[in-house]
Amino acid sequence: MSGLTINDVSMTFELPNGGSVEALKNIKLNIKEGELLSVLGPSGCGKTTLLNILAGFLAPTGGEIDLNGHKVVGPHPERGMVFQQGALFEWMNVEENIGFGPSMKGTPKAEIAGKVEELLGIVGLQDFGKKMIYELSGGMQQRVALARCLCNDPDVILMDEPLGALDALTREKMQSLVLDIWKKTGKTIILITHSVEEALLLGERLLVMAPRPGRVHKEYRLPFAEIGVGADLREVKQHKDFGPTRDEILNMIWDMEEEIMGRTETA
Amino acid sequence: MAQEIAELVSSSLWMIVGIALIFALYLGISAICYLVWGLFTRGREKAQGYTSLKTVTFGDESAVVANRIASIAAVIAIFLIWGVATGSKLTPNLLPGPVSGPVSFEYTATNAAGETGAGRIDLLVHEFGETPETPAPAAEDGDFAMNQSVTVAQRRKVLVKTQADEGFAFTEINGKPVSPGETVSFDDGNVFVTTRGSLSIEPDVGMTMEALYLPPPEAVWSRFIDLNKNGYQGVGLWENVFWSLIRVVIGFALGCLFGIPLGFAMGLNGWLRGWFDPIVEFMRPVPPLALIPLIIIWFGIGEQGKISLLFLAALWIMTIAARAGVSGVNISKVHAAYSLGATKKQILSKVILPNSLPEIFTGARVAMGVCWGTVVAAELVAAEKGAGKMIIAASKFQLTDIVIIGIIIIGVIGYGIDMIMRGAENKLVPWKGRG
Ligand SMILES: Nc1ncnc2c1ncn2[C@@H]1O[C@H](COP(=O)(O)OP(=O)(O)OP(=O)(O)O)[C@@H](O)[C@H]1O
Ligand SMILES: [Mg+2]
Numbered sequence: 001m002s003g004l005t006i007n008d009v010s011m012t013f014e015l016p017n018g019g020s021v022e023a024l025k026n027i028k029l030n031i032k033e034g035e036l037l038s039v040l041g042p043s044g045c046g047k048t049t050l051l052n053i054l055a056g057f058l059a060p061t062g063g064e065i066d067l068n069g070h071k072v073v074g075p076h077p078e079r080g081m082v083f084q085q086g087a088l089f090e091w092m093n094v095e096e097n098i099g100f101g102p103s104m105k106g107t108p109k110a111e112i113a114g115k116v117e118e119l120l121g122i123v124g125l126q127d128f129g130k131k132m133i134y135e136l137s138g139g140m141q142q143r144v145a146l147a148r149c150l151c152n153d154p155d156v157i158l159m160d161e162p163l164g165a166l167d168a169l170t171r172e173k174m175q176s177l178v179l180d181i182w183k184k185t186g187k188t189i190i191l192i193t194h195s196v197e198e199a200l201l202l203g204e205r206l207l208v209m210a211p212r213p214g215r216v217h218k219e220y221r222l223p224f225a226e227i228g229v230g231a232d233l234r235e236v237k238q239h240k241d242f243g244p245t246r247d248e249i250l251n252m253i254w255d256m257e258e259e260i261m262g263r264t265e266t267a
Numbered sequence: 268m269a270q271e272i273a274e275l276v277s278s279s280l281w282m283i284v285g286i287a288l289i290f291a292l293y294l295g296i297s298a299i300c301y302l303v304w305g306l307f308t309r310g311r312e313k314a315q316g317y318t319s320l321k322t323v324t325f326g327d328e329s330a331v332v333a334n335r336i337a338s339i340a341a342v343i344a345i346f347l348i349w350g351v352a353t354g355s356k357l358t359p360n361l362l363p364g365p366v367s368g369p370v371s372f373e374y375t376a377t378n379a380a381g382e383t384g385a386g387r388i389d390l391l392v393h394e395f396g397e398t399p400e401t402p403a404p405a406a407e408d409g410d411f412a413m414n415q416s417v418t419v420a421q422r423r424k425v426l427v428k429t430q431a432d433e434g435f436a437f438t439e440i441n442g443k444p445v446s447p448g449e450t451v452s453f454d455d456g457n458v459f460v461t462t463r464g465s466l467s468i469e470p471d472v473g474m475t476m477e478a479l480y481l482p483p484p485e486a487v488w489s490r491f492i493d494l495n496k497n498g499y500q501g502v503g504l505w506e507n508v509f510w511s512l513i514r515v516v517i518g519f520a521l522g523c524l525f526g527i528p529l530g531f532a533m534g535l536n537g538w539l540r541g542w543f544d545p546i547v548e549f550m551r552p553v554p555p556l557a558l559i560p561l562i563i564i565w566f567g568i569g570e571q572g573k574i575s576l577l578f579l580a581a582l583w584i585m586t587i588a589a590r591a592g593v594s595g596v597n598i599s600k601v602h603a604a605y606s607l608g609a610t611k612k613q614i615l616s617k618v619i620l621p622n623s624l625p626e627i628f629t630g631a632r633v634a635m636g637v638c639w640g641t642v643v644a645a646e647l648v649a650a651e652k653g654a655g656k657m658i659i660a661a662s663k664f665q666l667t668d669i670v671i672i673g674i675i676i677i678g679v680i681g682y683g684i685d686m687i688m689r690g691a692e693n694k695l696v697p698w699k700g701r702g
Contacts, residue, residue: 057602075606089618089622134697148603154606
C-alpha cells in the first residue's frame, strides 16, 4: 500500500448565508511513490482546497486520504509544502530557514549544517546562507522554500503555485530545478499551477480539474518531464506532441471558464 | 445654556483669528528664511540620488524629504520669537519694552484763590521686585503747586496724591489741557486725573511679555543652571526627572509583562479571547488620566498608585498589540511550520512570537509615549517628586521659568524615549515592513 491515495474525497464549504460550495466532489486518485503530478484547472475549481486536504490543514467533509497505508489526519513532516510566497521566516537567515525542520526535531547542529550546505548547493544559493530573507529576490526566496522543504526529507512534496509570482526567465530555471530535484530525490511531487506549459513540463501525469463541483475532468500521461530532466526546457517545448496537447488543454480550460462566465451572467 | 454655547462659539471664532495670525506670522518668517536660503544656495541644492531622477515629485510622498536647514531655522526662529516677545537681551529689541528708569512730566493747576501754578512729578520706573530708594523731588519754584517724586514697578500704576485743598484742580499735563475724570498721555505713559484731585500714572507697558507670563530665554537658562545646582524645594532637577522615568519604566515593564502574554492568550484561545474581550475593549478607550481619581482613592498618592496607573496605561496597549501580532501572522507560515514538524510550543516561540515582534514594538512605542504623558499628569495631581510635581509646585509660586524648563525637559525626554524605541526596533526587527 505505498503511495498516496485520495479516497472519494469531497469538500463542501458551508457559507455564512446558508448556502454551500462544493469545492471538491468525489475525488478518487492514486498517486504512486515517486510520481510527478501536476494539477491544472480554472480558478476556483478546488486545487488549493485539495492540496490543503492532502497537507492535512483541512479535514475533508467526505472520504479520506491515505499515505503509505495510514490515514492522513493533520500536518506531518512526511508531507512537505512549498507555498507561493510569504511562508519563509523573515526573522531567520537562509540557513536557519532551511534547517528549520530538522532543528525542530532536535537534530544535532553539525548534522543540520551539513545538510543545509548540500541543499544550498543544490538550489544554487551557496553564498547566501547568512543572508536574511528580505535581502533575497523572489526567485531566490522560492529556492529557499524548496530547500527548506527538502531539508526535512518528506515523502511527498506539495506545491501550490510555487512559481506563480516569478518572472518568466526565473520561472524557467526553477522548473528545471524542480525536475532535477524530482529525479535526484525520487520524491512524490504534486504541483498546482495556472500555467498550462508548466503543467505539461512538470507532470508525468497531469490532472485537469473542473469547477462546480470541483472534480477531475481529464487525466494525461505525458513524456515531457522525463525528457526535460537535464535538458533545455525550450527544446522540450519543440516536441511534436507538446504544442497540440497544450492547445487541447487550453481550449478545455477556456471552455470551462466560458461556461462559468455564461452561467454567472444568466444567473 | 444657549447663551453659554453662543459664547463658546464666539470665543472659538476669535481663537480662529488668533491662531491664523500666529500661523501667518510664523509662515511669514518661514517664507523669509526660505528666500534667504534660496539666495544662498541659488539652485545649487538638488535632490540627491534616485529622487533627483524623478520627474514627478508633487504627490510622491517618498520624494519629499524634510529639509534639515528648515528644521534648524525653525528652531532658531522659535527662540528668536521667544526672545523678541519677552524683550530678551540676547535678541534685537524689535518690540518696545516697558518704560524703565526716571521719567517725568509737568503739570499746571489752579487753586481756590484762582492762582495758577506749575509743578513737576518725577517717576522712577524699576523692575518688578526691586525696591529702589525714592529720589528727592526737584527743587521747588515757590508756587503752591509742589514737585513730587515716586517709584513704580514696570507695568504697574501709581497714585500720586497732591494738595487736597478745596478748589485745587489740574488744568494741564505737559501742556495738554485736562479736567477730572480724563486721561491724557505724556511722553512715557498715561495719566488719569481722578475726580478727587489725584493722579493715577501708568508708565507705558510696551509690547513685550511680562516675565510672569513668559520669562526671557536668558532668565530660563540662568534658572536652569540654578536648578541644576540647587534643585527646587530640596529635590534636584534630575532627581525629579529620574523619578518620573523610573515610574514609567516600571509601569511599562509591568504592562509588557502581563499585556504581551495576555494578548497572545487572546490571539490563541477562543475562551480566553471571549473572557478578556469585554474588559480590554472597555478599558481601551478609557484614558488613563480618567483613572487618576480612583487610583488616588484606592492607593493614596504614593508610588504604588502611580505605578498601577502606568501599568494600566501600558497593559491594554500591549495586550492589543500582541493580539494583533498573533492575528497578523501569515497562515502559510504557521502551516509551513507544522508541515516541517514543529510542535505547538515551537510554533509559539519560533513563529508566532518573532512574527508579532514588529506589532509589539509599535505598541511599545505608543505605550511608552502614553506612559510618559500619564506619569507627568499623575504627578501634577499628586506626587512628592517628579517632573510633573516640580512644574505644578513652581506654578503655584508663579515661577514660570521653572514651569518652562520642566516642559522642555519633558518634551526632550519624551522624544528621546521614542528615539530609543525606534533604534531598538530597527536593531531587533530589521525585517519590519519588508515581509
Ligand atoms: N474557507 C472557505 N470557505 C468557503 N468557500 C471556500 C473556502 N475556501 C475555498 N472556498 C471555495 O471553494 C472553491 C475552491 O477554492 P480553491 O481555493 O480551492 O480554488 P483554486 O482552484 O485553488 O483557485 P485558484 O486557482 O484561484 O487558486 C472556490 O469556489 C472557493 O470560493
Ligand atoms: Mg489556489
